[in-house]
Amino acid sequence: MAPLSPDEKARVRELVGSAGIAERIARGCNGEYYLTVTGTEFGPLVTALAARKCALIGLFCTEGFSPSARFTLFYVFEKCSTILVLARDSGTLSSSVASLLPSASWFERECRDGFGIEFEGAFDERRLFLHETYPEGFHPLTREFKNAPIETRAAVRPEEEYPFRKVNGEGVYQVPVGPVHAGIIEPGHFRFSVIGEKIFNLEIRMFYKHRGIEKLAEGKVPAAVLPIAESVSGDESVANATAYCCAVEKIAGTVVPDRAWYIRTILLELERIQSHLGDQGGMLVDVAFPLGASQFAVLREEVLRMNARLTGSRFLRGMVAPGGLFRDIENDRLDTLKPFLMLFKKRYRVGLKIVLSTTSVLDRFSPTGTIRKDLVRPLNITGPAGRASGGRMDVRADHPYGVYDRYAPAVRTLQDGDVLARFTVKASEILDSVDLIGRLLADMPSGAIAAPPAIRDGYALMLVESARGQNLCWVWIRNGVIERYKVRTASFCTWQAVEHAVQGEIVPDFPLINKSLNLSYAGTDL
Amino acid sequence: MVNVLSCLLKPDVTEETVVRDEEIEAIGRELHKEIDRTFGRSLAIRALDTGSDNAAEIELNNLSNPYYDAERFGITFVASPRHADVLVVTGAVTHNMAIAAQKTYEAMPAPRFVVAVGDDACTGGIFAGTYAVLGGAEKILPVDLKIPGNPPSPAEILVGLLALMRKAQASR
Numbered sequence: 113m114a115p116l117s118p119d120e121k122a123r124v125r126e127l128v129g130s131a132g133i134a135e136r137i138a139r140g141c142n143g144e145y146y147l148t149v150t151g152t153e154f155g156p157l158v159t160a161l162a163a164r165k166c167a168l169i170g171l172f173c174t175e176g177f178s179p180s181a182r183f184t185l186f187y188v189f190e191k192c193s194t195i196l197v198l199a200r201d202s203g204t205l206s207s208s209v210a211s212l213l214p215s216a217s218w219f220e221r222e223c224r225d226g227f228g229i230e231f232e233g234a235f236d237e238r239r240l241f242l243h244e245t246y247p248e249g250f251h252p253l254t255r256e257f258k259n260a261p262i263e264t265r266a267a268v269r270p271e272e273e274y275p276f277r278k279v280n281g282e283g284v285y286q287v288p289v290g291p292v293h294a295g296i297i298e299p300g301h302f303r304f305s306v307i308g309e310k311i312f313n314l315e316i317r318m319f320y321k322h323r324g325i326e327k328l329a330e331g332k333v334p335a336a337v338l339p340i341a342e343s344v345s346g347d348e349s350v351a352n353a354t355a356y357c358c359a360v361e362k363i364a365g366t367v368v369p370d371r372a373w374y375i376r377t378i379l380l381e382l383e384r385i386q387s388h389l390g391d392q393g394g395m396l397v398d399v400a401f402p403l404g405a406s407q408f409a410v411l412r413e414e415v416l417r418m419n420a421r422l423t424g425s426r427f428l429r430g431m432v433a434p435g436g437l438f439r440d441i442e443n444d445r446l447d448t449l450k451p452f453l454m455l456f457k458k459r460y461r462v463g464l465k466i467v468l469s470t471t472s473v474l475d476r477f478s479p480t481g482t483i484r485k486d487l488v489r490p491l492n493i494t495g496p497a498g499r500a501s502g503g504r505m506d507v508r509a510d511h512p513y514g515v516y517d518r519y520a521p522a523v524r525t526l527q528d529g530d531v532l533a534r535f536t537v538k539a540s541e542i543l544d545s546v547d548l549i550g551r552l553l554a555d556m557p558s559g560a561i562a563a564p565p566a567i568r569d570g571y572a573l574m575l576v577e578s579a580r581g582q583n584l585c586w587v588w589i590r591n592g593v594i595e596r597y598k599v600r601t602a603s604f605c606t607w608q609a610v611e612h613a614v615q616g617e618i619v620p621d622f623p624l625i626n627k628s629l630n631l632s633y634a635g636t637d638l
Numbered sequence: 639m640v641n642v643l644s645c646l647l648k649p650d651v652t653e654e655t656v657v658r659d660e661e662i663e664a665i666g667r668e669l670h671k672e673i674d675r676t677f678g679r680s681l682a683i684r685a686l687d688t689g690s691d692n693a694a695e696i697e698l699n700n701l702s703n704p705y706y707d708a709e710r711f712g713i714t715f716v717a718s719p720r721h722a723d724v725l726v727v728t729g730a731v732t733h734n735m736a737i738a739a740q741k742t743y744e745a746m747p748a749p750r751f752v753v754a755v756g757d758d759a760c761t762g763g764i765f766a767g768t769y770a771v772l773g774g775a776e777k778i779l780p781v782d783l784k785i786p787g788n789p790p791s792p793a794e795i796l797v798g799l800l801a802l803m804r805k806a807q808a809s810r
Contacts (some may be wrong), residue, residue: 299738413704424792464645536642
């Protein structure tokens with residue numbers, strides 16, 4: 113923990129509104145600020161931060177962090193380029209901030225399932241990732257539970273089933289969808305309350321794929337957690353591996369060689385291109401426009417094949433390592449990317465034109481599934497979804513990592529917040545990513561691809577811009593092993609925006625709206 | 639920024655896209671022949687994700703892109719387990735998906751086959767032995783074939799289905 117410069121002090125004082133409190137703020141390994149708050153300070157401070165338009169981008173629990181309490185809750189606030197983490201001691205009883213900061217609702221339910229903390233005043237006290245078959249009183253993230261197979265119930269009685277919000281009234285009926293869907297889609301349950309064809313209310317239930325990612329990482333040496341980070345979400349493998357490695361590197365003070373960062377950045381941008389192409393193809397499938405969908409499906413396959421030629425993995429796995437990269441990509445192979453991307457760009461523009469000059473597609477895309485701008489901060493909607501609704505956040509620009517300070521992306525913002533806006537923002541970002549990779553290839557430095565591995569005890573918060581937005585990761589290393597690996601992908605927050613986006617739309621537009629966001633179920637369920 | 643209006647005013651004419659991959663063509667021809675012999679023209683597959691990291695789903699979806707276009711080999715992905723010959727399972731089986739997975743299998747008409755796609759579905763992968771999963775697909779379903787990989791590529795999935803056809807033929 114480092115003391116603050118006068119300049120930083122002024123900035124944080126403005127944020128917390130009190131010189132006395134600001135004195136106690138210290139800087140963490142990655143430039144994030146930490147403040148330990150007492151029970152009486154907490155409420156007024158959170159109210160003040162909310163009034164100053166800070167977004168609550170994360171809330172997670174740790175056990176054994178503070179000598180004076182069993183649990184410590186970390187509230188992560190973001191305002192432009194400043195990250196302030198409030199550390200609040202807690203027993204098994206705490207108080208809820210969800211009425212003030214809606215993004216806290218799922219976070220608090222997550223802490224409750226994991227650690228058994230009750231949040232007084234919470235408006236939603238249902239379990240989150242532990243479904244009905246899990247036994248009562250089971251809290252897998254506590255220290256006393258050692259990770260091992262457990263007994264769950266084989267059946268659930270109807271009266272024990274998850275209580276969905278009920279919308280009553282004449283002509284209102286429920287449409288239950290999932291968890292197993294009609295296509296090749298990840299599992300999740302969507303409960304529509306419908307009047308005629310119109311969606312009156314949607315409630316989303318996730319966490320069918322809860323695999324225990326965070327517990328699995330505990331007690332492992334840092335290098336052994338990489339396959340776990342890559343499994344958070346298949347199409348965000350590079351983003352989550354990079355976030356994890358950066359946190360480990362920041363704790364140890366490792367300086368990653370330039371060449372490693374150039375190649376990491378190329379991989380991050382290839383992953384973005386691949387992911388956006390999948391979303392765009394999917395949107396076109398959902399409006400029954402195969403001519404357009406095929407263009408993007410072909411290009412995506414070609415990018416995946418290029419990925420395999422460069423790294424041996426279509427999903428770019430096994431490349432990012434703590435300290436840099438596991439292995440280099442020789443210049444000969446990197447050079448093949450340039451002509452590939454030139455041709456890609458030309459053909460992508462053709463595909464884009466086919467789509468955007470087809471009025472029947474535009475008619476379905478706009479105005480459909482609008483996410484209002486005033487939801488962006490309260491729900492922490494980031495990535496293309498946030499930017500298509502007037503947000504200006506992009507981790508690459510707000511909290512640059514690696515070489516993004518030298519290669520700052522243009523932040524593409526639209527105001528409409530509908531499917532067309534998301535499609536268009538993603539199109540612009542694909543073209544930007546292609547250009548960015550071109551610049552990185554032109555400036556590619558030679559030299560080492562990894563710093564000597566160094567592991568030090570400590571903790572750090574890291575944000576990375578994945579294809580879907582802001583991925584957060586907090587790593588705490590103690591005695592050389594992982595004590596806590598907290599992951600929160602962009603999807604976790606943005607799922608709650610889907611419930612708002614579909615209101616007043618018709619059920620047949622739901623797949624399109626869902627696909628325009630294309631959120632990760634795996635990355636949410638962990 | 640991409641300008642929608644300019645695209646609308648100046649549309650392009652589409653060009654032919656060449657998407658031929660001889661390796662896939664050879665596997666596909668063989669697979670088509672075997673499907674014809676064993677199932678009489680078509681093989682209906684129901685995909686079931688019991689806890690994957692979504693990479694396997696992406697590769698299953700890719701089987702429908704123009705490079706593979708698996709439908710021309712007789713493979714269809716169907717919307718209901720009631721229409722399916724094969725249940726393709728991806729991911730380790732989580733506790734939260736166990737009941738839904740069981741119900742999906744029970745809804746299938748016999749004869750039915752179960753194929754585990756990807757390391758996690760084959761053995762539980764890195765999640766084996768932890769609190770949140772039961773293990774690989776075989777913990778709750780009778781698995782006929784395992785296609786390992788993290789994730790297996792579309793070509794590997796096709797080769798796996800070819801092996802399943804030969805196995806089904808042999809057991810008739």
